[in-house]
Amino acid sequence: MIQFQNIQKSFRVADRDVPALQGIDLEIEAGEVFGIIGHSGAGKSTLVRLINLLERPSAGQVLIDNIDVTALSASALRAMRQNIGMIFQHFNLLASKTVTENIAWPLKIAGWEAAAIAPRVREMIARVGLQEHAHKYPAQLSGGQKQRVGIARALATRPKILLCDEATSALDPQTTRSVLDLLADINRELRLTIVLITHEMDVVRRICDRVAVLDGGRVVELGPVAEVFLHPKHPTTRGFVFEAEHVDETEQYDDFAHVPGRLVRLTFTGDTTYAPLLGEVARDTGIDFSILAGRIDRIKDTPYGQLTVAFSAGDIDAALAQLSARGLSVEELR
């Protein structure tokens, strides 16, 4: 659906070219929620703006449905942008217009008939749950309500793609959750492709299907969220997971130094998360185990558990082989 092909982008600052993106190759599938995570300055803001060409690449191509958007004429580009919604960290609503007028604006730009605009705006206001606030001005709304207006505005023209530029970074955790739930619902209902940039792993974990980790203008890790989240490889990715989980592995290993036995990290995903596997295997193989650290949570719709366990006594090798065979990911730590 969206393809980046060998994208280079640099900005001219004080007569020098400062690279922002260095050789990005990515493909985003139709209907998925694709997360791009990175620290500020990693280039994620630039990357998302290449899709609707708010930024132009210095080299390389951006294809949407196999059309090279960098080659479009000005009017074709405007027509294409009318089919890509975008929401922003600071909402970017018109302060001088009401909620209704704000949502009607993209429809006017796209040249809809006045008679068609009013019912569509009402429909969108109802979809984001702001019926009570239709005639208020943005200044009278909370942050979460403003972002709901932003979402209704972005989706009013029935776009196929929604770009989210740090859409929840200005919101408190509870509001973030409700806005993400709304986005996830909309993704399912409309089979909408969502590209979301963020610096919070928690946002990625809650709604993304796949994630790309951006660092220094390059994609350093890419894959399904569960894979990247549970088995982070790049130091930057580990940093993000740590921030989300408040787990510092090196610190933990120091704490476990005096614990006897073999230290293993077990990762359960899906149905195995709730199965009594550890107990069954322990009875079978006569091992003892103590759980040193662990977490059980969900990644989007998939439950997962990750336990750091010390095994002692019994046939540990057989136990690990059994756990592996039953679908767990087994990593020996010590």
Place this chain on the structure above:
Amino acid sequence: MAFFTNVDWAEIGQASLDTLTMLGGSLIFTILLGLPLGVLLFLTARRQLLEQPILYAALSFVVNVLRSVPFVILLIVMIPLTVLIAGTSLGVAGAIPPLVVGATPFFARLVETALREVDRGIIEAAQAMGADTKQIVFGALLPEARPGILAGVTVTAITLVSYAAMSGVIGGGGLGDLAIRFGYQRFQTDVMVVTVLLLLALVQVLQMIGDRLVIHYSRK
């Protein structure tokens, strides 16, 4: 000496009316010319929608030149042009062209400044929706900058009141003319006091109306 013995109230009334006519007439033309000029200055500036460095530099230069000419000088220099436009350089009609030329660059700068206050994110959002420049100007920039532009209109109107009074120097009519001919040249202090008080009242009223409008249209 009894107060106000020299004051011819009928003449004061006529002069007040003339001042209001000069103010209204010149304000309308100033807005009609200054608003598009201000929008053009904003759009052609560096890193804006229609970035045109040479055009911007040229417009900016003309605006600066006109703004740096003292208004009294402009009044005199413009007399031939004024005669061409208004048919006369005297009275109410003769005052309006120099007032407009004097105030338009000033107002255009105020408009440009007000537009720069609009959050860039709003322009970006409009671009992301596929808006063209015209849709961005009329749909976002002007409505969002309306309080700032109204404040600019207020400041410009008040400047025009003092410019209009100055045009009395070349026989422009109105309260300023009265103040110069009677108050200054014939030493009739009471006429001077009355005209100044009326001008003061006019400025107060304009400022009050302007402030009310700005508050009415501010949604922040």
